[in-house]
Amino acid sequence: MTTTSAIPASITPDPEEIIEKRHSLVPVLDSLPGDSVPYALAAGEGNQLQLGPYHVTVMSRPEDNGGVFSLARVSSGTVPATPFFSVPGPTFVHVMEGRLTLWFMDGRREVIAGGSATIPADTPWSFASEGLINSALVHSSSDAFLRAARRLGSSSSSHTFRVSDGITGIAHEELEACGFTFYKRDYLAELGPRFARLPQEMRAFSLEDGEGDRLEQFEQINSFVCRPRHTDNQFLAVQTRGAKAPYIPRHFHRLHTENFICLDGHVTLNVNERELVLSRGDYVHAPAGTIHSFAFTGHNTQMLGVLTTGVFEKFFDYMNTPTDARVQLENGGEPEFPAEAFVKVQAELDVEVVGPPPEG
Numbered sequence: 439m440t441t442t443s444a445i446p447a448s449i450t451p452d453p454e455e456i457i458e459k460r461h462s463l464v465p466v467l468d469s470l471p472g473d474s475v476p477y478a479l480a481a482g483e484g485n486q487l488q489l490g491p492y493h494v495t496v497m498s499r500p501e502d503n504g505g506v507f508s509l510a511r512v513s514s515g516t517v518p519a520t521p522f523f524s525v526p527g528p529t530f531v532h533v534m535e536g537r538l539t540l541w542f543m544d545g546r547r548e549v550i551a552g553g554s555a556t557i558p559a560d561t562p563w564s565f566a567s568e569g570l571i572n573s574a575l576v577h578s579s580s581d582a583f584l585r586a587a588r589r590l591g592s593s594s595s596s597h598t599f600r601v602s603d604g605i606t607g608i609a610h611e612e613l614e615a616c617g618f619t620f621y622k623r624d625y626l627a628e629l630g631p632r633f634a635r636l637p638q639e640m641r642a643f644s645l646e647d648g649e650g651d652r653l654e655q656f657e658q659i660n661s662f663v664c665r666p667r668h669t670d671n672q673f674l675a676v677q678t679r680g681a682k683a684p685y686i687p688r689h690f691h692r693l694h695t696e697n698f699i700c701l702d703g704h705v706t707l708n709v710n711e712r713e714l715v716l717s718r719g720d721y722v723h724a725p726a727g728t729i730h731s732f733a734f735t736g737h738n739t740q741m742l743g744v745l746t747t748g749v750f751e752k753f754f755d756y757m758n759t760p761t762d763a764r765v766q767l768e769n770g771g772e773p774e775f776p777a778e779a780f781v782k783v784q785a786e787l788d789v790e791v792v793g794p795p796p797e798g
């Protein structure tokens with residue numbers, strides 16, 4: 439068990455009785471629960487809002503996750519660059535469709551589907567939606583994006599963006615009241631630096647699909663696309679790509695919440711004994727205490743895991759081996775379970791195994 443010193447001051451562990459209660463809660467399906475409980479949303483479920491040219495599917499609000507983060511899928515047509523802005527919490531963007539241009543202080547980045555970007559708190563950036571159809575998952579420790587969408591947008595019955603003339607026309611003062619800060623900066627034309635591995639320091643960076651701190655275990659690549667050191671220990675994100683794989687042992691965590699988003703193929707999740715099959719864009723929120731397990735039930739399945747806070751980082755380093763590969767090697771044969779590493783994981787990290795893998 440880790441000590442609580444790694445947890446940001448703003449995040450206090452849930453009391454034991456809440457952890458225990460969450461062992462048996464039936465996951466809420468296809469609606470935002472308004473409470474910190476396990477829930478699942480099929481792609482497109484959640485709250486739909488339109489803010490200027492951006493369509494926002496709210497997938498998690500602070501009131502759904504103990505006040506820790508906000509998560510939304512934002513889609514739009516082609517939209518010119520925003521002014522430079524920052525929000526008071528680290529933000530992670532995973533591009534699902536189309537192409538974004540991002541501007542950081544050291545240059546421009548082009549990010550196409552499968553790529554991602556991490557922007558620390560209070561760091562100026564700007565983005566333009568360049569494709570004809572674009573969408574991105576936006577996870578942030580700040581609720582500024584959600585506040586803007588809820589206060590300044592309008593609720594929508596549509597599950598995609600509507601045609602718009604472009605820029606929002608929303609006054610900066612109104613966005614500032616939601617937590618945004620605006621800057622006057624130059625939109626540099628030259629490309630900023632790229633990283634073969636994740637940068638050491640906390641800075642804004644982007645990754646192409648296949649970049650990141652790549653680690654492998656049997657027929658699976660687990661790639662850190664941001665580590666806790668990039669988010670002030672608020673969260674980490676791992677993009678996993680793998681062959682079909684059976685359920686892992688049933689377990690729960692006391693100190694961190696796990697968010698699973700299927701990016702391709704099929705992920706079968708067992709959440710407090712309920713089986714959920716996830717396809718592209720489907721989401722499961724498993725707060726501390728939720729007993730869970732997952733299996734990859736489609737070929738070439740891809741999953742994005744966003745863990746809040748960063749306390750479970752070492753799990754991936756202990757259980758995997760660094761690799762230069764971009765995709766999993768499928769040689770068949772029997773997987774070799776890293777038993778020694780798993781003993782270390784259980785001794786040191788925030789995990790409690792409660793039973794063997796679920797049946798099925």
Ligand SMILES: [Fe+2]
Nearest residue numbers: 689691696730
């Ligand atoms: Fe877990």
